[in-house]
Amino acid sequence: MNLIPVDVKIHPTVLFSIIDSYERRNEKMTRVVGSLLGTNIQGNIEVTDSFVVPHRDGDEVALDVEFAKNSMNAFKKINPSVSIVGWFSTGNDIPNTSCLIHEYYARETISPIHLTVDTNLKNNQPDVKAYYSTELGIPERKQGTIFVPIPIDIISYDSEKLTIDLLQDGKFSNKRIIKPGMDFVNLKLTLDDIYLMLNSITEYVDKVLAGKIAMDSNIGRHLVKIIDSIPLLDPQTFDTLMTNQMNDLLMVQYLSNLVQVQLTLNEKLSLI
Template identity: 25%
Template sequence: MPGVPDKVVLHPLVLLSVVDHYNRVAKDTKKRVIGVLLGETYKGQVDVTNSFAVPFEEDDKDPSIWFLDHSYLEIMFRMFKKVNAREHVIGWYSTGPRLREADLSMHALMANYCSNPVLVICEVEPKEVGLPFTAYTAIDEVREDGTEKSRQIFITIPTEVGQTEAEEIGVEHLLRNVKDATISTLASDVSAKLQALKGLKGRLGDVQEYLGAVLEGRLPVNNDIMTYLQDIFNLLPNMNVEALSTSLAVKGNDMMAAIYLASLIRSTLALHKLIDNKEARMWAEKERADKAKAAADKAAKAEKDKAADGKEGAAADKDQDKQADGAAKPTSNGNA
């Protein structure tokens, strides 16, 4: 289809901005937030590199009544344009978590700022494993019999998460700060495998639902999807071969044993560091106590020496007074 993007690549900064916007404005409510997506389009790929929030209100009872601040949008875009001239308005985002009746009219409004806008619905509280966002674009649907005039509908676009080298370094730095090195990775590995299996189960359920709808005639046969499914089945290993199943089991057990051993070694090293830290702290406290005791003894000795010097001075003054009194008395002799 002409004008329809082949893929939408969302950068981590955009996801963080959308979640922050939702937490500030609509957390613990049924409202949604809306903003503008910035980026560039090259060879059918839409790179969403930045975004900003836009004031938005809608009537809960009548979805056709809504308000979006155009002036704020234009002022913010002019300021972002001064920072990065390569970023253009490429669409808008919503926290849905699904499409609504007023989305087509808002999409038409966004078409005033870019030729073919995309809509990205982000799930700030995802309940399923997978990417927490879905991209859409609007196309004109025309009935073949010509009974109705053309109308716009949303179609989905393939999505993925992409990042530049600078963003990758920043995300890795944040994850490094979050990760606790004292915690074993065995539990995290098992949790990751469990989440992956849940995601696989969900995808297989979607495939089963689609094939069931095709068999019942509710959906037409899509040859591209059937080709992909056939490729998947061709790539699956034949688990009926005993040698293959045995080798996979041995390989899995070896990996689990290596992970378990590494976790034990890490726990032992952590305990060793804890004991070394405690011993170093005890020696430091003992050294401080010895220094404090030496300083107190030195102060007491100085005070004692000072008191002794004061007594000797007082005795010397007393002797001088006696000598002075003896010299002042008149001597008695025969001439008195």
């Protein structure tokens, strides 16, 4: 049973990726198509990523299905939680050949959406629209397929919003300061509090050792309790833990870059 999408949320990085793919397309191509990745929970769709799928357009459309499957498998290795939620194409119109492409994605996922991005700026802006398909006629006599518009929202993580604010300003100056998101602000406030408390404890201990103030046994017991709660790690063990975490981070970054290069290379080879 197909579930009609009721809400579509799109991250700006997806739109940037689509526009970038259109700018780097072969000059003979009239549009760019590809897969949309994200989550679909009871018709509430969030699009977080995308990749281009080579195709031939015209009176007959031919989609590189093998490339699409291999690319999806590569994305799954990096982020197993994402899945195909639909497909995109550049342009403001929906040609008849779009029904054939939509049929493929209907076999890959339940109720796929179709996203169009007007890269020609007919309305002086990259108009973005989303659709779902429905069949006309009765089950015994289907007369065709139509695309029904769906409302969309552009949402972003804090890191994405910082980049968008910079792009909207249009000034890439070394003097420009981007304020961190709330998570980083809270982290800084917490570290500042810890720094003040450590300074206060250090001053107290120095004054007690110098005989300037009397020793308080209650404060001493609390300090000992705090120190005992800190795990004792020798420098070799601490260095190993930090190195392992850094290696994991570098490996994830390397694999992400490798997949991006592979996708770009396959795209270029398919257009030769």
